Amino acid sequence: MDTASEAAPARGRMTARRRRRLVRGVQYAVIAVVVALLAAVADWDRIAQSFLQFDIAADMFPAVWIPFWNTIVYTVLAFVFGMVVGVPIALMRVSTFAPYRWFATAYVEVFRGLPALLVLFLVGFGVPQAFPGIQYPGGVYGQVAIGLGLTSSAYIAESVRAGIQAVPKGQVEASRSLGMSHTRTMVTVVLPQALRIVVPPLTNELVMLTKDSSLVFVLGVTASTMELSKFARNELTDTANATPLLVGGLLYLLLTIPLGLLARRLENREDQR
Amino acid sequence: MTDPIVRISGLRKRFGDNEVLRGIDLEIAEGEVVCLIGPSGSGKSTLLRCVNLLEEPTEGAITAAGHDMTGPDADLDLARRDIGMVFQHFNLFSHMTILDNLVVPQQRVCKLPKAEAVAEARRLLAQVGIEGKERAKPAQLSGGQQQRVAIARALAVKPRLMLFDEPTSALDPEIVGEVLAVMKGLAAEGMTMLVVTHEMAFAREVADRVLFLDGGVIVEQGPPAEVLTDPKTERARTFLHRVLHPAD
Numbered sequence: 457m458d459t460a461s462e463a464a465p466a467r468g469r470m471t472a473r474r475r476r477r478l479v480r481g482v483q484y485a486v487i488a489v490v491v492a493l494l495a496a497v498a499d500w501d502r503i504a505q506s507f508l509q510f511d512i513a514a515d516m517f518p519a520v521w522i523p524f525w526n527t528i529v530y531t532v533l534a535f536v537f538g539m540v541v542g543v544p545i546a547l548m549r550v551s552t553f554a555p556y557r558w559f560a561t562a563y564v565e566v567f568r569g570l571p572a573l574l575v576l577f578l579v580g581f582g583v584p585q586a587f588p589g590i591q592y593p594g595g596v597y598g599q600v601a602i603g604l605g606l607t608s609s610a611y612i613a614e615s616v617r618a619g620i621q622a623v624p625k626g627q628v629e630a631s632r633s634l635g636m637s638h639t640r641t642m643v644t645v646v647l648p649q650a651l652r653i654v655v656p657p658l659t660n661e662l663v664m665l666t667k668d669s670s671l672v673f674v675l676g677v678t679a680s681t682m683e684l685s686k687f688a689r690n691e692l693t694d695t696a697n698a699t700p701l702l703v704g705g706l707l708y709l710l711l712t713i714p715l716g717l718l719a720r721r722l723e724n725r726e727d728q729r
Numbered sequence: 730m731t732d733p734i735v736r737i738s739g740l741r742k743r744f745g746d747n748e749v750l751r752g753i754d755l756e757i758a759e760g761e762v763v764c765l766i767g768p769s770g771s772g773k774s775t776l777l778r779c780v781n782l783l784e785e786p787t788e789g790a791i792t793a794a795g796h797d798m799t800g801p802d803a804d805l806d807l808a809r810r811d812i813g814m815v816f817q818h819f820n821l822f823s824h825m826t827i828l829d830n831l832v833v834p835q836q837r838v839c840k841l842p843k844a845e846a847v848a849e850a851r852r853l854l855a856q857v858g859i860e861g862k863e864r865a866k867p868a869q870l871s872g873g874q875q876q877r878v879a880i881a882r883a884l885a886v887k888p889r890l891m892l893f894d895e896p897t898s899a900l901d902p903e904i905v906g907e908v909l910a911v912m913k914g915l916a917a918e919g920m921t922m923l924v925v926t927h928e929m930a931f932a933r934e935v936a937d938r939v940l941f942l943d944g945g946v947i948v949e950q951g952p953p954a955e956v957l958t959d960p961k962t963e964r965a966r967t968f969l970h971r972v973l974h975p976a977d
Binding site: 624635637 | 812821
């Protein structure tokens with residue numbers, strides 16, 4: 457190391473190590489300047505007044521826990537629906553029976569292509585209008601499970617399909633050579649491995665759903681069925697202050713960041729296999 | 730003699746324009762150990778994989794272990810129970826424990842109750858010399874151990890015939906022996922075996938018959954002492970010379 461750093465200046469140039477250090481130093485300096493500028497330019501009193509009113513934040517509790525809980529419930533319901541529909545769709549996507557593939561492809565293209573909001577409207581208002589007698593199980597909860605779950609199932613189906621195709625062919629051959637049928641092989645050998653492979657993208661989907669649950673307000677929710685975004689927005693209107701948005705945002709992060717950490721841990725665990 | 734356990738006639742296999750097998754006729758008697766040798770691309774693995782129909786023949790008829798594999802009413806799931814297969818890369822179910830690799834096929838295929846399946850799995854693992862690894866995952870075992878488990882798994886569904894597709898080619902040289910030893914034991918018990926291999930010493934010692942394949946046809950066959958020591962065809966001579974004296 458020493459001989460190298462001595463030899464290089466002899467050629468009248470910086471060593472690679474000194475050059476790296478200089479570049480790194482410049483980057484830190486730029487960041488420091490930007491932060492300092494922002495700090496100087498921003499009107500901190502104004503910002504604090506808009507976002508950091510502690511009494512307003514305190515007033516949101518404990519009422520905020522109901523919409524917080526609803527956000528979790530909507531997310532979980534939609535995810536469960538998405539899995540229950542998405543996994544069979546994924547299996548149809550890789551089926552040897554062509555009509556299954558056609559149907560699954562059409563399904564995925566439609567529900568991946570339509571905005572989640574539009575699907576929610578369709579489920580909440582379009583379908584009841586077309587079929588007047590229809591009753592969703594669980595009322596708004598059923599509507600949300602289906603409305604958000606349909607979109608989610610398309611994404612889940614694509615993830616699971618990728619996972620199925622990532623399972624080594626030798627696993628299928630070994631299973632078939634033991635006399636297990638195609639279906640049995642799928643259920644016992646391929647799907648368990650595929651689902652392990654797609655845990656990271658599925659966690660990602662769960663995070664997306666947590667945020668998409670903010671669309672539920674379009675169905676017209678009451679105080680007991682309200683989710684977090686709607687609640688925060690109502691508070692914003694009532695107090696004419698942005699602090700509720702900050703609180704609501706932090707509560708979303710309270711859900712999504714642990715999910716992200718969990719995903720990373722599961723990913724690492726898979727790497728070790 | 731009784732009916733052959735494998736009968737292949739007029740077998741051809743094409744992958745696109747590439748004809749890998751160009752007319753194979755082969756009969757294997759019950760209890761016979763047959764080694765398939767030949768240069769890479771000669772079609773030996775394809776031939777093996779046609780026997781249990783992992784590859785579908787383009788032409789020809791195959792019966793194996795009493796099942797008409799190529800007939801219109803073939804029940805391949807039923808037939809494959811009777812035809813065990815061991816792969817070059819082991820292909821143990823990576824999400825299951827070693828024990829479950831043996832137990833689940835017995836439960837699912839042979840409909841055995843769990844307790845019986847576990848007892849049989851333990852017996853087979855002991856037979857291939859795997860002890861104390863029941864709860865381990867395949868990735869925690871060495872290649873040689875994995876391949877021995879794979880043999881035990883194939884035996885778990887009680888096959889009458891075993892196919893080996895280059896079972897030692899993915900192993901480090903010093904652990905090839907432990908797998909070959911298990912295979913020798915199996916041959917000694919009278920199992921019918923069809924083995925694609927590059928282990929000439931194994932073929933010489935264990936095989937009843939050696940087939941030399943090249944260009945999708947059986948070029949030469951006979952007892953190992955003849956085929957391996959004194960091949961009649963030039964192609965077999967060249968191949969054997971290259972395999973036995975790689976440094977020349």
